[in-house]
Amino acid sequence: MRIWDLPPSDLCRQHLLGEHRELHALWSILTNNKKAYSNHPETLRWKGKLHALYLRHEALVREMQTRGYKSPQPP
Template structure:
């Protein structure tokens, strides 16, 4: 599970759509108490930051729509509470760029 801390426009198709899918899974864990990935480092860093996660979702959706994808899975804004900015990282943004470069997937990092 990974939510990138990089601009969505630099993500390749695979990583953009994959992050969107994983963000929805993470949202379910955090808002519905689903047990899967509850203790994952990525999950822990988003606790108390549903507003920031909601805003990241908005960024992903905007990029998906810019690329011509249809979006049909909005998040409930009423649950977007807590901090609006993510300040914790599993890997720093610089490390995330390195990881994506090494994948050779077409991400524009």
């Protein structure tokens, strides 16, 4: 599980779409108190930072739209 600390425009297609997918998984873990990956370093890094994670999602979606991709759902 990785959320890259790079501008979304710098990400290749694989990393952009992969991060978007993993961000949704991370959001679900954090907001639904799921046990899977709850102690993963990336999960712990974002614990208590949902607003920042939401903003990252918005940045990813903007880049995806620029490239003609679609976000299936909000975080």
